[in-house]
Amino acid sequence: MLIDYAGPAPQTRESIAADLTDLGVRAGSVLLVHSSLSSLGWVSGGALTVVHAMLDVLGPSGTLVVPSQTADNRDPSTWMPRPPEAWWPAIRDSLPAFDPDRSPSVRVGVITEQVRTWPGAVRSAHPQTSFAAVGAQAADLMSRHDTDCHLGEASPLAALDAVNGATLLLGVSFHRTTVFHLAEYRQPDPPRRNYACAVRTPAGGRRWMEYEDVVLDDHDFGDLGRDFEQETDAVTAGPVGQADCRLFAIPDAVAYAGKWFTRNRGGGGA
Template sequence: MPTPPPTGPLVTRGTVSAQLLSLGVRPGETLLLHSSLSSLGWVCGGAVAVVQGLLDTLGPDGTLVVPTQSGDLSDPALWSNPPVPEEWWSAIRAAMPAYDPLVTPARGVGVIPETVRTWPGALRSAHPQTSFAAIGPGAAAVVEGHAPDCRLGERSPLARLEEMGARVLLLGAGYDTCTAFHLAEYRIPSPLVEVGRPSPGGWEEVTEVSISSERFDELGSDFERDRPVVRGKVGAAGTRLFPVADAVAYAERWLALHRPREPYVDAAPRAREPRTRP
């Protein structure tokens, strides 16, 4: 059987830029992107063309930021997709390479962030599990100072993006991917958990704020109902554009009302989701 032709739409670097400008993305702004390449249609040039189109739109004064998480650098005892045998756990902890911002690939966030991570001139933050990468004149200000015990809180790029007046662009991605909502969890506050990971000195345990994207889709739906969110399309992908600060402020109020504060499963964005903690 011959392979059927693609259904499209045909998306190019130029159409990405033109449609982003029509959506309201402004040259010179700072943009936090969450994306799904497959949602766009048939993209001529793939992820490279999408990144080029984004950079064309932002211009030389704009800064593009993406999550480049590496949640697989985590305790194998918590892996469930797929799990690994318990007798492997100690060997995995001993052998797992430590985070290196230059070589550790992004996992579970799509091909566009990984393309940004390897882009000439891109900078990446230091957190070994929830890093961000950025391109543009504001990149250093975004990624510097990402504390090793603060995944997505006040000492992470999310707080810097909030201060800088950055906006979030959901490009074919849902609100469940919106990392800005996690910053609100640090302000409620949420429970603390022990997070295991490799380090240059060996396996380490770090106390962190528990984070979870549970009910983020519902939170996003209410946010969109109550606050100004620009909606449109790029190719076939539904898009949403809104300020980081608006998302964080709304999530602080919403999570306090709608999600209980007692300990819940810690579910940092990662390639392998954890088992339920005792």
């Protein structure tokens, strides 16, 4: 494959760290990052360089968090594209159980996988919507993630909210803002549905598990994020490399989203 080296100068560990600092990322903070490596331009060292740069800025007292979700660990009837119905029983019987140490994250980018596999990284226990963290508060923030609470009060999102963490959208849109889901859980009587996935048994085997949890609905997160940025002064925008980025405090985003859902979703989920 040919590589196109045209365009601006390459991004380096030092240049990315400088841009993060200019954006407002501070040492000692807790930072939840949603990212697109390609949005940064040509990075010397790729995802490894980006993670080094983020940890350089956060310092030894800071904590870096990423979504390490395993979205394919779910009932095949909900997959898109959907496999033939005749396959569903075999998939349910054979899909590997979630393993925090080995299950790769899915469709959340190579920077996330770099963090997940980083020395000393801690991953939360949810078989579908886990998070991974590196840094001073990693173990505490990842310590609780109940299976019947994807992104609510018994998940790392609530822990991030409690310590006044921040979200960085690194070259991705507000559609990827996971913390908005925490506001869904805090709506009165949010709609619920059944979920299913493969989990490990205490003896080290696997089983197919079904459970009920809140409906996760991100269809309007783009509109929500636009209004959040336009109607408040809580969002800082700026470049990191060639990426268009947003930085904001998680409590601000959750509080605004709760009010926005009340106005735009009729007081509950969609």
